[in-house]
Amino acid sequence: NPPEEVAALLQRCRDTPAADLAAYSIHTELRLKHRYLEGPLPVHITIGMAGTDTQRIIVLSCTRTEDLDSNLLVVDSHMRIRFTSHGLPALLGFTTRKLAGMRLDQLLPAPYGALHAKWLRDPPVAIPPTSCRTGRVVHMLTENGVNLPVRVAIRTAPASTDVGMTLYVVQVERVPLEEMLEEKRLVATVDFTGRVLSVSRPDSELFGFYSGSLVGCSLSDVVDIF
Secondary structure, X not given: OOHHHHHHHHHHHXXXXXXXXXXXXXXXXXXXXXXXXXXXXXXEXXXXXXXXXXXXXXXXXXXXXXXXOOEEEEEEOOOEEEEEOOHHHHHHOOOHHHHHOOEHHHXXXXXXXXXXXXXXXXXXXXXXXXXXXXXXXXXXXXXXOOEEEEEEEEEEOOOOOOOOOOEEEEEEEEOOHHHHHHHOOOOEEEOOOOEEEEEOOOOOOOOOOOHHHHOOOEHHXXXXXX
């Protein structure tokens, strides 16, 4: 919000009778800067008062109004969890306190937990097709050790002098089972001679090559049971 809007709100709090402030009668909308999110965070503000009428302490109760189901995780290059939103612990079955004291490798199935230690310290410039950074479905471990299919969006947090190392901001989205299976499925339309007429996802590299290159080929060229 522009500084003049915030200044006007503070002046309104000074001018409002103490009884009205104590009743939390002032409501407004603000956009707050989040330490790890790129854009401002829209919130609904309810304003109350602590202290006395002569020495007022303004109490702001903030309620997020957008992206309420956002699951945010922040880890450093040593795989320590630095921050988590309230939604992610619920998604994985942990308490917020427990998850905040864990490491990323505890949330990843083998062998990816061990492999990520090197990747976080020295991330590869060229992103492999199977990397979680490409938006593919990957898995995180719940408290019960169950693989939960998710998609993640990862970016590097702005440099911060109080941390002294790289921080990775991870947005986690749960993926339905059918969507996970669809990503591992390729549907080909063939004629009676076994020649491929079309494929469902021609840009997919599910089998290590572009699926579109199958069009015009015989199934016997790629399936070894004929």
